[in-house]
Amino acid sequence: CLKMGSFFKYGNGYPVDLARMADYYARGCRLGSGLGCNLLGSLYATGEGVPKSPVSAKENYEKACRYGYMAGCVNSGVLILQNPQGVTRDLAAARDHFQTACDKKEGSGCTYLGQLYLLGMGVPKEAGKALDYFSRGCALQFGSGCTKAGELQMSKAHKNPEAAARSFNKGCELKDPEACAYLGQLQEFGIAMKKDPSEAKRLYTWACDKKSGKGCRQLGLLHETAPKDNKNNYSEAANLYKIACKYEDAEGCSMLGMMYILGRGLPKDAALARRYFEKGCAGGSAAGCFNQAAAFLRGDGGPKDDGKMVEYLRKACQLGHGRGCLQIAKLYEKGGILKKDSNQAGLFFKKACELKEKSACAKASQK
Template identity: 25%
Template structure:
């Protein structure tokens, strides 16, 4: 789980801001990347950072030079500005300034203006905690979660995240939401995950807002509510979040209203232009199954799905399996379909797991096996009333008592793959029904 460390400042309302997230947003505004081009918004963000202190101004100049934001790109000069930032942060941290100690740790973690050193970074996060930095509690938790500069320890990581979350740190609450969703270091609890995401989103976490959009869209940890899902996705999308844009686009692209479709398609293109894999996955679904204002395009869909597969994206594997199962632009080939589903399943795709379980249940493309069918359907974490849950129940009913015992032991001994680094997948169509309609 490659969670981001954070360098912070506090705005006029004493609200924590992640400086590099803000600088990235400024660049998106400047380039019109995933949102309308707005140089005035870029200037507002940069001016707010400049006003903080000499150290923050130097970070700002370092980013601008390194990224070519409004100036010519010069990595060497960017590093010079980061070195100046490190000097001032060190001066202030040595005097007990908590934000500066945390931010100095960040520079050592990333090798900006100083020699990259994870142990030194963790040391400064510890110093910052002693001085009273909440952000450093989160950062040190990330270090323990990943074993960066300290021995990997989920228990200690959770302790630091809980301390930070109790002090209203949105990033810590967001990570706790992920851990409860995955059952890492804690018992899996989607409802508790939802609660932590709500806490984080209300405290300003854009990532958590996206997570709420997903959870409400599929009924994960809370009752399914499409209107609320759209609302949270819109909030995150307005901040340039490509994941939210991709999923929001799926809602709009399925609308019978041409205006909403056009809005969704534009949003999806913007997210794809940012290189967002979720957006490419969503676009692949549309090209396979079609929507009211766009017919299927199997050749383009297969190209996109193969691109995703080359990146190791489980959704790409799954959609290729769908195409081979139902003969969408390719010959029907159940053995090949099962092979792609298995790759998706082993990478954590719930749709891939459910599809593979279904093939084992009927013995199509693979040898019929009730135990493996039950296992993969169970791994897909089917929601109440879903097709996967009904199929799992049907398989369980026809199994012998001995098969049930073996299946439950197999599930216990093989907990299966975790999801991606954010614990979230793009919202998915009911692809089995969609494929049946096209077959």
């Protein structure tokens, strides 16, 4: 039944007929095929060959799970987290689906379970446990698990670039684009491995071609910072940042905004810059938030707004931008836009200092 369904999907000797494809997948599911139920669930999730129905998608994913097809358990858990119309967001149920899949050696289940522990969603927030599950996902040949493990191993909490390099290398071998982009960064700067800019560029290019926003952004940065004897460098960089932003890379959006502010590789457009700073900030880019604060301070591309400036400086600071914290500290120290408050100033000077903003450290020690 499943083979017949694929014939009607791809037209291998048959006319493409998505409704008949769905019918054959449904027959396979009724005959107890977990794969058939999972495929049918995916059709209901996207509306391909059947009316779009998240409820029916979940029902079929759960049938697949009961039949022992672990990808169905994972897909059901993901759908529950996404919370589309008709599907209740139940973190405990999602966790149970991921746990079932992980226990049955489905790497994606372990990786999603790790993400729940990393974020504290339906379980206690535990970075150590998250790393354990990411590492299990990686060991089970799920590339994204390797990438997630590497990200944690590179974080301030773990500071283990050698382990991260091994994780990213395995993830890249498993064809995970984000892992290859991270591996490229380590090779570009010689972190935990031999410095090799040409190999870094090759990895960035491959990752970008596979729709990694990070890969496109890092490739763009190579062009932007290259020797300026090639006038096409800026335009190529701007184009790559645009692609990175399209792939939901927050830093890429912020960098594209700066290209519009500076007129590098494209016409100056402060209003468009604001739009991209906003998108970057919303996606978690500290630089995007800081740049948006600067736009509200100067009135670039729109009205000046001191209240908005402070709001975006706070967001930047919360996301780890030292200069954002420093500017908030100065506003509290000076008074005016914010009510003068030496205690608050001291707290923000201290945070800025912790974030390597050296000019804040002397002030922090005085408060």
